[in-house]
Amino acid sequence: MKNKMDVVTWLDAHQVEFTRMADEIWANPELAFEEFKASKLQADYLASQGFTITWDVGGVSTAFMAEWGEGQPILGFAGEYDALPGLSQKQQTSQEPVNAGAPGHGCGHNLLGTGCLAGAVATQKWLQATGQAGTVRYYGCPAEENGSGKIYMALAGAFDDLDAAFNFHPGWANYAGKGSWIAVSDIKFRFWGKSAHAAAMPHLGRSALDAVELMNVGVNYLREHILESIRIHYVITDGGQAPNVVPETAQSWYFIRAETLDELNEVVARIRKIAQGAALMTETRLEETVQAGASNMLSNHVLADLQYDSMKLLGPIEFTPAENAFAEALAANYPPSTKKFMADAFGIPIKVLSRPLVGDVFPSLDEGRVLSASTDVGDLSWKAPVSMLMTACFPTSVAIHSWGAVASAGSSIGHKGMLYAAKVMALSAIELYLSPEKLRAVRAEFEVKVAESPYIPPVPEDARPPEVKHPYR
Numbered sequence: 001m002k003n004k005m006d007v008v009t010w011l012d013a014h015q016v017e018f019t020r021m022a023d024e025i026w027a028n029p030e031l032a033f034e035e036f037k038a039s040k041l042q043a044d045y046l047a048s049q050g051f052t053i054t055w056d057v058g059g060v061s062t063a064f065m066a067e068w069g070e071g072q073p074i075l076g077f078a079g080e081y082d083a084l085p086g087l088s089q090k091q092q093t094s095q096e097p098v099n100a101g102a103p104g105h106g107c108g109h110n111l112l113g114t115g116c117l118a119g120a121v122a123t124q125k126w127l128q129a130t131g132q133a134g135t136v137r138y139y140g141c142p143a144e145e146n147g148s149g150k151i152y153m154a155l156a157g158a159f160d161d162l163d164a165a166f167n168f169h170p171g172w173a174n175y176a177g178k179g180s181w182i183a184v185s186d187i188k189f190r191f192w193g194k195s196a197h198a199a200a201m202p203h204l205g206r207s208a209l210d211a212v213e214l215m216n217v218g219v220n221y222l223r224e225h226i227l228e229s230i231r232i233h234y235v236i237t238d239g240g241q242a243p244n245v246v247p248e249t250a251q252s253w254y255f256i257r258a259e260t261l262d263e264l265n266e267v268v269a270r271i272r273k274i275a276q277g278a279a280l281m282t283e284t285r286l287e288e289t290v291q292a293g294a295s296n297m298l299s300n301h302v303l304a305d306l307q308y309d310s311m312k313l314l315g316p317i318e319f320t321p322a323e324n325a326f327a328e329a330l331a332a333n334y335p336p337s338t339k340k341f342m343a344d345a346f347g348i349p350i351k352v353l354s355r356p357l358v359g360d361v362f363p364s365l366d367e368g369r370v371l372s373a374s375t376d377v378g379d380l381s382w383k384a385p386v387s388m389l390m391t392a393c394f395p396t397s398v399a400i401h402s403w404g405a406v407a408s409a410g411s412s413i414g415h416k417g418m419l420y421a422a423k424v425m426a427l428s429a430i431e432l433y434l435s436p437e438k439l440r441a442v443r444a445e446f447e448v449k450v451a452e453s454p455y456i457p458p459v460p461e462d463a464r465p466p467e468v469k470h471p472y473r
């Protein structure tokens with residue numbers, strides 16, 4: 001394994017190990033913070049390959065770090081393995097759950113985690129064979145879909161000493177991301193008042209529901225005086241029990257999204273004032289719980305270009321006629337407009353998605369775009385340079401977070417996209433080990449971007465993940 005292209009050969013020769021792992025995670029979908037089987041499966045495999053495992057990264061019981069090698073540079077591969085609720089689906093082209101109501105891998109994180117793991121292991125084999133100095137890490141990152149596991153890992157300093165990081169997400173075409181994912185803050189505002197008979201002694205009551213309503217009205221007035229790009233959405237999760245009892249407690253749950261952390265923190269501060277004002281008006285007490293959040297993504301363009309160069313070396317993904325037929329049959333379940341909405345949301349020019357499966361290689365498709373979704377890879381991006389690699393794992397009309405994506409993530413289409421991603425990331429990592437100048441260029445861009453504004457994460461510094469006991473370790 002002297003030549004860097006030998007990692008490609010190695011990955012091809014070992015692909016069965018990785019497709020089996022991805023399929024096992026696919027067949028045992030687990031929700032955020034409960035990825036017990038997936039994390040154990042991956043950590044055991046990495047330990048068997050000689051990696052040193054550290055569990056409980058950031059205090060999350062299903063988070064771990066696997067490390068191999070010595071010295072600098074330190075390159076990390078950030079994988080995920082959580083599934084989505086209610087998306088159970090068989091690996092076929094019509095909708096039918098394996099277990100009705102059970103979770104399913106509608107975002108392809110079975111591929112995401114395993115592809116990053118395969119990239120890390122292939123890189124390790126190359127380091128081992130060549131004697132090249134350097135350290136490779138795999139991070140098992142829980143709860144991307146809900147709960148933002150990486151934010152706790154970031155707050156604990158788990159990514160601080162990384163020189164660069166790799167992350168891949170199943171997508172519809174092959175390109176490395178340069179776009180920005182928006183920041184989000186997830187906060188519950190609960191008010192406490194005094195209950196009383198609503199007809200006989202209303203003057204003795206202080207309504208927590210009034211506070212909720214006044215807060216929401218205040219926020220709706222605020223909308224006129226904020227940037228158009230900011231999104232605020234809420235639900236009332238508790239509005240009291242009965243009309244004849246003045247509600248002692250009530251709660252509104254908010255998601256607040258902005259293009260940058262600065263903009264997010266500014267609007268959250270204004271919303272907090274409105275909540276405090278509502279409490280003052282109604283003589284209630286405000287209790288605020290920051291549930292989670294994610295920072296906007298600082299995509300590293302040098303790293304994206306490096307991955308594009310690796311993709312050009314590899315050429316496109318070739319799909320078989322059977323895979324194209326599967327993709328076409330799956331896509332037929334979705335209205336034609338789905339393609340346009342997916343393209344818009346992820347900053348992909350619609351012309352790229354011309355066929356049911358697009359295995360071609362593209363330069364970054366989302367440059368200059370702010371994508372209308374959030375990811376906790378954003379928090380990693382403030383700690384180490386990263387560019388999210390997207391590879392073709394889904395038919396172009398199939399929306400993520402839907403049953404069709406589950407079917408595709410369990411098929412040979414998903415396997416091919418995953419293996420391809422592992423190759424691209426391993427080749428790009430090797431370039432960074434071999435070329436200090438390239439790594440310097442990646443770092444230089446990163447230093448400029450993080451210097452533009454401070455990292456003030458959308459959760460308090462002392463935020464803790466939910467306490468969950470891992471049953472298999």
Ligand SMILES: [Zn+2]
Nearest residue numbers: 107109144169
């Ligand atoms: Zn995802």
